[in-house]
Amino acid sequence: MIYWEKELEVLSRKELEKIQVERLRKTLSQAAHSPYYGELFRKLHITPEKIDRVEQIRELPFTTKQDLRDHYPYGFLTLPKRDIIRLHSSSGTTGNPTVIFHNRHDISSWANLMARSLFCAGVRDTDVFQNIVGYGLFTGGLGFQYGIERLGALSIPAGAGNSQRQIKLMRDYGTTVIHAIPSYLGRLYEVFQAEGLDPQRDTELRLLVIGAEPHTEEQRRRIEEMFGVKAFNSFGLSEMNGPGVAFECEYQSGLHIWEDAYMVEIVDPQTLHPVADGEYGELVMTTLDREGMPLVRYRTRDITRILPGDCPCGRTHRRIDRITGRSDDMFIIKGCNVYPMQIEGVLLKIPEVGADYLITLDTLNGSDEMIVEVEVKRDWFNGDVARLDKLTRQITNQIRDEVLTKPIVRLVEPGSIPKSEGKAVRVRDLRAALKAGNYSA
């Protein structure tokens, strides 16, 4: 048996669309209970009962991250708080955070999608699953945790970091599956080597799950070679619960996106018109099975495409390609979503440096790094090296507190950073990266 829920995973497209229409109607009725959609639907005369074809989704309004921020925290909530049992939120120190509320049904539905995803990649209840990502508000921790438990494997909620302890856990308990961000696995492998161990010989590992960070197919293959097992791609975003939105099956060719739980559209980010299957555009998603906080036509800003054709695994849920970029300026480094505006906000508060900056994302010694170059103000420089060092540390710490990952800060001469003309490029991405999976908080 290769399916978690055969009756849902191999439905004919016609049957699947029938479920989508029913669930879309239900979702819209539920959404209308929230202050935001309630008012919007009244204004636009949207009546859920009139929906009887999936194409009618195109008549509905889009929802953006800005809408979520503008109506923070409760504007999208459809239920009284007593019915809500969990929230996940982004750090969002620049603006309002993005917060998603879940009721008991939502958490259960998410756990099931996550279990289905893991099962799809080949995880079974006989596995020992070590989840090496941060718990807490980051959805990759609890999202996987509930899915592993629902599937019935033995879960080790290891959390992120401390590679020596991770290796000890793996060896003591015979870990067979791990989930981690791809850049961390390179580091973990180095620690294996430093301890004189070989993961292929000294562990019982049989499968890897990777996500939450951009990586190329080549990086995936390298990780597979290091650990001697297959690595499966995971995709999700916190607005759509987190992980468990789309997942690779044994064929590793695209990620099945669960269409009974999400309505999927790919649109041209400029015209917002749908593009044909196979063409790249922005992924737009509608929740179909969420009660506490349904989202309608949410613009993910992730650029991908629908892979045309059937998958040999027999699942009829369509596959999306790796995320190849963003339609805004957000980037992901070490699993953290970062907007250049956040970095700018930090720098503006430091009088010793100018407002010009350049962010370079690069792979240094096998690890992805964010390098932030800032100009020291001419008049502030007094020849004191210790003072410059102190400033470097101060900027490093403040950026880390803001974006939750430590940058490499470089002070440069005034005037050496190309001056911005209008909306200049502030970010150079030298990681030859195609993005995949960004379910960071």
Place this chain on the structure above:
Amino acid sequence: MIAKQVSVFLENKSGRLNEVTQILGDAGINISAFSIADTSDFGVLRMIVPDPEKAVEVLRDHDFSVQTTRVILLNSPNQPGSLAATLKILSAENVFLEYLYAFSMNENTAVIVIRPTDIDKCMEVINRNREALESGGSHFQI
């Protein structure tokens, strides 16, 4: 004597030091001594030049971050043990140094460039110990 040292902020980028020396050379400014304090990402070039004001002016004209810093120039005998003798006196009097560097004037004389945390205290200590400094060798000159 107290002199004005010229400090220049430099990125770790090939050719920057060359540019500074070229600019000073073109302006007819001789560099008597220099040292570079560097970290992995940037460096600070420190120079003793005959005309620091002019050096600052030409470098600023070329958009460099330049500052002058007060340092002490101490002539000392160019022979083994004279630097040790100087440092011994300074440390006995609790004078803390941020950095120092030195250059030889000729076979007989070397110049020590000293940047103490408290320049007035350091000068006072040196003046007070003038005799001890001079007894160590032939011609300490402050």
